[in-house]
Amino acid sequence: MMRRIDLRGAGDRPGAPLDYRTAVPRADFDIEAAIPQVHPICEAVRLRGVEAITEFSARFDGVEQTEIAVPVEETHRALERLDPAIRAGLEESIRRLRATSERELERDVVTDLGDGARVTHRKVPVDRVGLYVPGGIAPLVSSVVMNAVPAQVAGVRSIALTSSPQAEHGGLPHPTILAACALLGIEEVYAVGGAQAVAMFAYGAGPCERVDLVTGPGNIWTVSAKRLLKGVVGIDSEAGPTEIAILADDTADAAHVAADLLSQAEHDPLAAAVLVTPSEALVDDVAAELDKQVAVTRHVERIRTSLGGPQSAFVLVDDVEQGLRVVDGYAAEHLEIQTRDAAAVAARVRNAGAVFVGPWAPVSLGDYCAGSNHVLPTGGCACHSSGLSVRAFTRSVHVVEYSRDALAEVGDHVVTLAEAEDLPGHGAAVRVRLQDR
Structure with a gap:
């Protein structure tokens, strides 16, 4: 199912040194190629507002709309109907993320440079933000939590949230997403998806006033719109298809590794799943486990496409030392370390959106209830960018007094x-x- 890339001995080969940044290919996710297609969408929203948005909802989502704003009573009704077990899970996710976000909140720093010479490094929250929550392939209710909680902790005054309209739910976003909004006290909610949603936030349309910052993951059309409109509006990142890299040795449990690779592959046919290991026996065992586990999972075709794509691979290395060079070059969105002395190995990682240490910290824990944020840099951007946090919703202002x-x-x-x-x-x-x- 997954191809093998053998990098053993690559560091000793004559000629040009191996560029570990390109040692593992990625999925074809060409934002520049998509921009010409999203440009007219964004322009139409800028010029015609809600009229253009409803046309795109009919074309792309199969939904006929007259209004884009979701009535507050619909979010409360969704919360009343929410499965109590799902509500309990959301409440725990919110509690844990709020706790870590509050610890991350930076305070003003005052520096006295001499008598009468003072510079204050002041942290100021962004005034108004627009949160984008994907609702296409899967209704990512967890993204409501991951976007909203740090914005609230940062002190953002005005928060708007949007998710694509669903024909099967009467043109509203998925009810679980609406319930999460009610749980978090978010009352300004829109049924708009795709590039048109980013344009709505950037320019303002109808009842939605323009925002200062747009955050949240999305598909290639959403990401392309964020790149196109960056400068008109602030953005958090250009998050593409999800990816997991696992650095493991012969101490790793093959069933755990296979389950973790599968867990990210079910997101998207373009999702990347990469195992880096010096153990050929582990590769064989994980391959056998994948055959068993994929056969009985729900989204078989999506997962098989992801695992069989050029972006997914078993990567054989000489040892954990070379494995570290591979994963640092790859700069994965999610990186698991399943080796001897996993904490010590993890401490040496330079480039990753989030690092999951040892056998009991799977990526799916971080997706929901670890207390960390799952909106993370993809496509190798973890070498220069960070995941979403309170800091993304604040600005630094120097106040000079002499x-x-x-x-x-x-x-x-x-x-x-x-x-x-x-x-x-x-x-x-x-x-x-x-x-x-």
Whole structure:
């Protein structure tokens, strides 16, 4: 089902050194190619607002709409009808994520540089955000929690949420998503999906005022719209298809590894599942386990497509040391470490959206109830980007307070540096304050 890539001895081969960033191929997810198709959608929303959105809902979602806003009573009705076990799971997920988010909340930092010279590094929440929750292949109710909780903890004043309209639910988003909104106290909810949802947030449309920041994962059309409109509106990231990499040795349980690979493959036919190991025996055992487990799972075709695609592979390496180089080069969204001394190995990882340590921390724990956030960088972006957190919903503002004496102490330096840049007006703005009158 999954192909094998043999990197054993690659580090000793003559010629150019192996580029571990490209050692494991990824799925074809060409955002640039999709932008020409989403551009007219975004322009139509900018120019015609709700009228354009309802046309796209009819074309792409098969839903005839007259209104895009979800009545608050519909979210409360969904919560009343929610399975108590699902509600309990959501409440625990919210509790754990809120606890970690509150610990991550940064405080203002004041630095006194001398008598009368103070700089305050102030943390200010984004004023208004738009949260996108996918509802296509699967209704990702957990994404409501992962987006909303850190925004609330950050102190965001105005939160709007959107998810695609569902024909089978009367043109509303999935009822579990609506129930989660009610549970979190989010009252501004829209039944809009895809690129048109991002454009709605960026430009404003009908009852939805424009936002300052859009967060949340989505399909290629949503991600392409985020890239296109970046600058018009802030974005968290360009999260593509989900991916899991597992670094394991011969101590790993093959059934656990197979189940974890399968768990991410069921998200999307483009999802990536990668096992990096020095143990050929483990590869054989995991392959056999996958044959058994995939056969009895629900989304067989989707999973087989994912595991059989170029983005998924068993990667054989010389040892765990080379395995670390592979997973650091790959920079996975989710990285599991299932080796001897897993915590010590995990501590050496540089590039990953989130790291899951040992046999009892599967990625699916992080998807729901670990207390971590599952909105994470994909496509190798974990080498320079972070997952969603409270910090994504705050801005840093430097507040500068100087007395006359404090300005005088550093004034000559300001004038000198301004002259060095041939910007005499900068220096004059200091001189005029310090000259005797």
